[in-house]
Amino acid sequence: MPDPSRHRRTRTADRLLGALCWASALAVVAVFLWLLWDLLSQGLSHLSWSFLTGTVEDAGRGGGIAPVILSTLLILLVCLAVAVPLGVGCATWLSEYQRPDGALAGAITKAVDLLASVPSIVFGLFGMVFFCQVLDLGFSITAGGLTLACMILPIIIRTTLTGLHSAPNELRLGAAALGMTRHSALRHLLIPAAVPGIVVGVTLGISRAMAETAALIFTSGYATRMPSSLSDSGRAMSVHIYDLAMNVPGGAANAAASAAILLAVLTAINFTASKLSDRWHAKAVVTR
Amino acid sequence: MTWWRNISLSRQGTDRLVGGGLGLMAVISASVVFFILIFVCRGALPALREVGLTRLLTDGRWLPASSREPQYGVTAMLAGSLLVTAGAMLLATPLGLLSALFERFYAPRNLGRWYRRVLELLAGVPSVVFGLWGLMVLVPAINRWHPPGQSLLAATLILGLMVLPTLALTASAALESVPAAYFQAASALGMGRAATILGVALPAARTGIGGGALLAAARAIGETMAVVMVCGNIAQIPGSVFDPVRPVTSTIALEMGYATAAHRSVLFATALLLILMVAGPLGLAAFVKTQQKKRTVRHA
Amino acid sequence: MNDLSLPSSPGIRQGDASLNPKSQPEPASVISVRGLQLRYGDLVALRDVNLEIPSSQVTAVVGPSGCGKSSFLSCLNRLTDLIPSCRAEGRIRFDDVPDLLHPKVDLLELRRRVGMVFQKPNPFPLSIRRNFELPLREHGVPKDEIPGRMESTLREVGLWKEVADRLNSGAQLLSGGQQQRLCIARALALKPDVILFDEPCSALDPMSSGIVEEHIAALKDRVTVVIVTHNLAQAHRIADRLAVFWVRDGAGTLIEDGPARRVFESPRDPDAALYLRGAKG
Numbered sequence: 001m002p003d004p005s006r007h008r009r010t011r012t013a014d015r016l017l018g019a020l021c022w023a024s025a026l027a028v029v030a031v032f033l034w035l036l037w038d039l040l041s042q043g044l045s046h047l048s049w050s051f052l053t054g055t056v057e058d059a060g061r062g063g064g065i066a067p068v069i070l071s072t073l074l075i076l077l078v079c080l081a082v083a084v085p086l087g088v089g090c091a092t093w094l095s096e097y098q099r100p101d102g103a104l105a106g107a108i109t110k111a112v113d114l115l116a117s118v119p120s121i122v123f124g125l126f127g128m129v130f131f132c133q134v135l136d137l138g139f140s141i142t143a144g145g146l147t148l149a150c151m152i153l154p155i156i157i158r159t160t161l162t163g164l165h166s167a168p169n170e171l172r173l174g175a176a177a178l179g180m181t182r183h184s185a186l187r188h189l190l191i192p193a194a195v196p197g198i199v200v201g202v203t204l205g206i207s208r209a210m211a212e213t214a215a216l217i218f219t220s221g222y223a224t225r226m227p228s229s230l231s232d233s234g235r236a237m238s239v240h241i242y243d244l245a246m247n248v249p250g251g252a253a254n255a256a257a258s259a260a261i262l263l264a265v266l267t268a269i270n271f272t273a274s275k276l277s278d279r280w281h282a283k284a285v286v287t288r
Numbered sequence: 289m290t291w292w293r294n295i296s297l298s299r300q301g302t303d304r305l306v307g308g309g310l311g312l313m314a315v316i317s318a319s320v321v322f323f324i325l326i327f328v329c330r331g332a333l334p335a336l337r338e339v340g341l342t343r344l345l346t347d348g349r350w351l352p353a354s355s356r357e358p359q360y361g362v363t364a365m366l367a368g369s370l371l372v373t374a375g376a377m378l379l380a381t382p383l384g385l386l387s388a389l390f391e392r393f394y395a396p397r398n399l400g401r402w403y404r405r406v407l408e409l410l411a412g413v414p415s416v417v418f419g420l421w422g423l424m425v426l427v428p429a430i431n432r433w434h435p436p437g438q439s440l441l442a443a444t445l446i447l448g449l450m451v452l453p454t455l456a457l458t459a460s461a462a463l464e465s466v467p468a469a470y471f472q473a474a475s476a477l478g479m480g481r482a483a484t485i486l487g488v489a490l491p492a493a494r495t496g497i498g499g500g501a502l503l504a505a506a507r508a509i510g511e512t513m514a515v516v517m518v519c520g521n522i523a524q525i526p527g528s529v530f531d532p533v534r535p536v537t538s539t540i541a542l543e544m545g546y547a548t549a550a551h552r553s554v555l556f557a558t559a560l561l562l563i564l565m566v567a568g569p570l571g572l573a574a575f576v577k578t579q580q581k582k583r584t585v586r587h588a
Numbered sequence: 589m590n591d592l593s594l595p596s597s598p599g600i601r602q603g604d605a606s607l608n609p610k611s612q613p614e615p616a617s618v619i620s621v622r623g624l625q626l627r628y629g630d631l632v633a634l635r636d637v638n639l640e641i642p643s644s645q646v647t648a649v650v651g652p653s654g655c656g657k658s659s660f661l662s663c664l665n666r667l668t669d670l671i672p673s674c675r676a677e678g679r680i681r682f683d684d685v686p687d688l689l690h691p692k693v694d695l696l697e698l699r700r701r702v703g704m705v706f707q708k709p710n711p712f713p714l715s716i717r718r719n720f721e722l723p724l725r726e727h728g729v730p731k732d733e734i735p736g737r738m739e740s741t742l743r744e745v746g747l748w749k750e751v752a753d754r755l756n757s758g759a760q761l762l763s764g765g766q767q768q769r770l771c772i773a774r775a776l777a778l779k780p781d782v783i784l785f786d787e788p789c790s791a792l793d794p795m796s797s798g799i800v801e802e803h804i805a806a807l808k809d810r811v812t813v814v815i816v817t818h819n820l821a822q823a824h825r826i827a828d829r830l831a832v833f834w835v836r837d838g839a840g841t842l843i844e845d846g847p848a849r850r851v852f853e854s855p856r857d858p859d860a861a862l863y864l865r866g867a868k869g
Contacts, residue, residue: 013482021394024386025403028456031449032410035421042424089313097307099672111318117570118324118563119510121537125544125559126324129331150320157317170710174771176670177706178723178778179699181299183306188722189712211414214512214537218544238416238513245420245517252424259417270412299696299726 036263043260046253052261056224060244060251065258067226071141071234072210074227075220078145079152079209080202086149087156088191088198094157095164096172096186116154120214123151127219139233144220151215152205159204163197164190196276203273207266213238237262328563331556335360339554350523352543352551360554362561364523368440368533369565371526372515373508375444376451381501383448384455388497391456392463393485404460411453419517422446427518434530438520441529446514451504458503462496463489495580502573506566512537536562618643618782618812619664624678626659626668632839633659637678639831639842641782646805646813648823648848651833652863656840657816660833661784664688664814665702666695683781700727703775703783703811708791709767711759711774716751719759719774727778741773745803765796769803776811783807785815789822801826820864824852832860 054064090108098105127147137143167190175185191198213236221233222243235243241258244251335344339360347361387407391400422442431437466489474484490497520532521542536558547555617640626634634656641647649657659668666688668674682688688698712719720738729737738755742748747769751762759770768788775783785804789797805826807813817823823830830852831845844851844860855861 010480010483014480017389017482017485018394021386021390024383025390025395028383028387028410028452029403029406032406034425035413035418038421038425039417086313086317089310090317093307093310093314097310101672108314108318111321115317115321115324117506117566118321119512119537119566121510121512121540122324122328122559122563125331125540125556126327128544129327130323134327150324153317153320170706170708171712173667173670173706174710174712175723177665177667177699177704178726178774179696180723180726181303181696183303184722184726186306188714193713207412211412211416213414213416214541217541238414241416241420242513242517245423252420255420256424259420262414263417266412266414267409270408274408300694 039256039260039263042253042256044257046257047260051254051257055226056240059248060224060240060254061248062254065237065240065254065261067224068235068237068240068258071220071227072236074141074230074234075145075148075216075236076206076209078142078230079148080205082146083149083152083156083205084198084202087153087201088160090153091157091160091164092186092191095161096182096190112154112157115150116158118151120151120212123147123215124218126150127215132219138231139219139221139223140231141220141227141234142230144216144234144236145230147215147219148209148212151212152208155205155208156198156201159197159201160194161197163194163201166197167193200273200277203269203276207269207273210236210262210266210269211238212236213242217242325563328556328559331553332560333553335550335553335557339550339557344554344557350539352547352554358550360550361523362536362554362558364525365534365536365539365558366561366565367525368519368523369509369535369537369562371440371533372443372447372519372535373505375440375529376447376508377501377505379444379448380452380455380504384452384504385459385497387452387456388459388463389485391460393481393489404457407453407456410449411457413450415450415511415513416517418446418450418514422514422518430530436520436530436532438518438532439530440519440526440533443515443519443533443535444529446518447508447511450511450514451508454504454507455500458500459493459497462493462500465496466492495576498576499573502569502576505569506573509569510537510562510566512541516541536565616643617641618683619814620681621663622679622681624660624663624676624680626656626663627675627677628671629673634663635837635839635841637842639845641812641814642829643781643812644808645828646808646815646826647829647831648827649814649816649831649833650818650820650823650863651840652835653818654840655833655835657833658786659840661704661786661814661816664782664784665699665704666693667699667704669695696727700778701781703778703780705768705771705775705783705785705788707787709764709771711762711767711770713758713760715756716759716762716770717755719770720777723774724777737777738773741776742770744776744807745769745773746799747773763796764792765799768792768796768800772800772803772807776807780811782812782814785813785817787816787818790818823848832857832863834859834863 051064052069053066056065056067057063090112094105094108124147127143127150131137131143131146132139137146171189171193172185175189216236216239220236220239222235222239223233224235227234237258241255241262244255244258344360344362346363347359349359349361350364351357351359387403391403391407395403422445426445427437427442430439430442470488470492471484474488479487515535516538519534519538521534521538522532523534523539524531526533540555540559540562543551544555619641621637621639621641624634624637625632637660649660651657662668663676663680664682668676676689678689679687680689682698682702685693685698687693712722714722717738721734724734724737725731739748742751747766750766751770759767762770772783772788788804789800792800801822804813804815808828815826827848829846830848832843832851832855833840834843836843844855844857851860852864855864
């Protein structure tokens with residue numbers, strides 16, 4: 001017969017590990033709610049329509065954040081306009097024009113992986129030297145957007161690659177057997193099949209770009225006036241929060257309000273991304 | 289009848305053109321990282337030539353803007369980066385691992401899914417928001433307990449909280465890929481849940497969990513915003529967890545705006561050091577992964 | 589008819605027509621394969637295949653699994669080019685193309701003239717109409733000709749009545765057999781000289797399989813048909829000529845070919861005899 005004390009020991013171990021797991025999960029949730037509560041309770045009271053549409057006054061202590069929102073959107077626009085075509089093109093070439101074990105393809109994949117691991121402050125330094133000074137763009141929305149484009153490029157490339165890899169090989173064979181050119185197979189069949197992956201990549205890229213601060217401080221700058229062109233300096237949401245919290249005494253409440261908005265937008269974007277990828281993943285399984 | 293030949297030759301020409309264009313885009317994408325390295329190195333070169341690596345590492349203090357006798361000791365900042373990262377990992381690794389175990393094994397199905405959503409949301413919180421919260425809530429709390437508040441402890445806590453989702457989600461993914469047959473075998477042998485987790489699941493998933501931890505460590509070293517807002521930013525080797533510190537990233541973020549000449553170049557040199565520090569854990573992760581692959585191939 | 593953009597053919601190699609007992613005067617062949625060898629890296633998949641494929645007939649390629657039948661088929665439209673590390677050597681004359689394995693052959697035109705239908709129906713995930721428009725536009729067929737070609741080929745495979753009222757709905761909503769007939773019609777619409785079928789019925793249920801088979805047999809008035817099949821009864825029903833592949837010394841090769849009736853009734857190769865008898869019994 002088995003030794004009853006051994007059984008007891010097993011059961012105790014089970015209970016102990018279970019309790020630890022529950023405790024840590026509860027702790028994580030509690031801290032998350034605490035963070036959320038603080039931001040919302042401090043921020044919501046300052047949130048109003050005029051906050052969203054007003055200009056920045058008194059270094060951000062008063063007024064609204066309309067120019068900041070516009071700058072953020074413009075930076076994002078520049079970033080996506082560069083990163084999406086470049087990333088999709090790169091991924092398409094890697095997936096459809098190169099053998100996966102090819103030397104050049106391998107080197108490019110490695111370089112992209114390396115790019116993904118560069119800390120954001122280094123992107124900021126690079127953007128400051130290369131875009132602002134060497135290319136003479138100055139502290140501008142364009143420079144900030146281009147810097148962020150470099151940063152989200154790996155995300156777009158990876159998700160597009162995943163999308164293209166999930167396109168059934170029958171499409172490629174079928175198109176080739178009908179004497180179709182590669183580029184028209186790409187345009188009409190493979191890229192459409194990869195669109196889910198690309199969309200997920202773009203959403204993830206947007207969320208990464210909107211959350212970024214360090215890469216923007218030295219590239220798109222701090223200006224709080226309404227930007228009139230892409231060559232103006234413009235302050236992104238996250239830079240606004242940073243500046244209010246660090247350099248403007250009495251700016252905490254507006255910082256919290258801005259943070260609440262940023263968090264809400266990012267949550268919505270991330271939620272969309274995960275829903276989209278879930279749905280397409282499920283669909284891919286069903287149609288197989 | 290030769291009309292088609294021209295058409296299809298031009299079609300193949302277009303094909304080649306499209307392929308060339310896409311290849312060019314790939315080369316541009318790949319060259320970004322080299323551009324970054326080149327420009328950071330170029331910025332750092334004057335400092336490495338005139339100040340020298342030895343002075344960077346041996347100068348006692350960080351007084352880069354001093355006009356009489358500038359000092360460029362980065363040791364305190366390197367120590368700051370390493371201490372903050374080590375502390376964050378020490379906090380996040382057990383919590384993240386237990387979180388993953390909770391989600392995979394202990395939570396009821398629906399609760400586990402919800403918990404995963406919370407982790408994903410937490411992973412999506414921008415670092416500047418973590419920093420803001422730290423500055424608004426955590427720092428005053430620590431200050432009441434043991435001034436000044438902005439400290440190694442605050443930075444560790446915030447950074448730990450920030451990398452926790454990365455750790456938990458990668459660990460959970462690693463646990464998910466453990467073959468179901470292992471669990472069936474463990475159940476068939478009458479093993480308890482804890483014994484199965486500790487004896488079967490964790491060892492089987494250890495490469496993935498380790499990889500996630502290294503990834504989190506690299507992220508922690510490279511993180512700027514969450515840290516700069518709560519760490520106090522005094523370049524010193526802290527005597528206790530309540531002392532302010534100043535990691536490499538914070539220094540760059542705070543001083544790049546006004547730095548000139550040698551000071552500026554030294555900042556680029558510290559950025560180079562930062563890249564090397566981040567490359568450490570990532571290189572290790574890649575090495576472990578290839579070793580693992582080799583082993584599986586040999587066993588196969 | 590057409591000429592393909594080819595350089596003058598390289599010198600005729602050894603082991604060619606005059607020496608080969610299999611190339612006796614028979615119906616004019618549209619494809620003649622000489623000393624074909626196919627390798628995947630170091631692995632030899634096909635060795636020394638010599639085969640004449642006469643025009644306007646159904647040639648069935650049979651043999652056990654793994655003997656290289658499907659690989660052989662993909663040599664004929666150079667789909668082998670899509671597989672990394674796959675190399676075909678030898679010579680394949682196709683109509684007026686002296687050697688379709690030559691690297692300078694216009695692949696797009698070759699694949700128009702040599703169509704292919706796969707084991708698993710592979711309509712594009714687009715509407716039925718787009719499935720025709722896309723390849724036809726690619727090959728420069730004027731827009732106003734497309735509906736006519738689509739209708740006539742769909743009629744040929746007996747699909748027109750079933751889909752005439754839903755040409756704009758997704759091709760993947762059709763049943764398996766309908767999808768396969770759509771793929772045949774799509775290949776036919778390009779007016780090919782030859783259509784290659786790679787086990788076209790094996791993924792279908794018996795009913796649709798029968799229908800598809802009938803339509804393949806009816807095609808030979810218009811095009812030359814080469815069909816790989818596992819199903820010897822099917823080969824028996826539709827083939828004019830039979831080619832039997834076998835694994836010898838670790839590589840696939842052709843062990844017997846000739847008029848279907850003759851090969852079925854009195855095979856010369858003992859392995860072929862065994863294989864074909866197994867089918868009868």
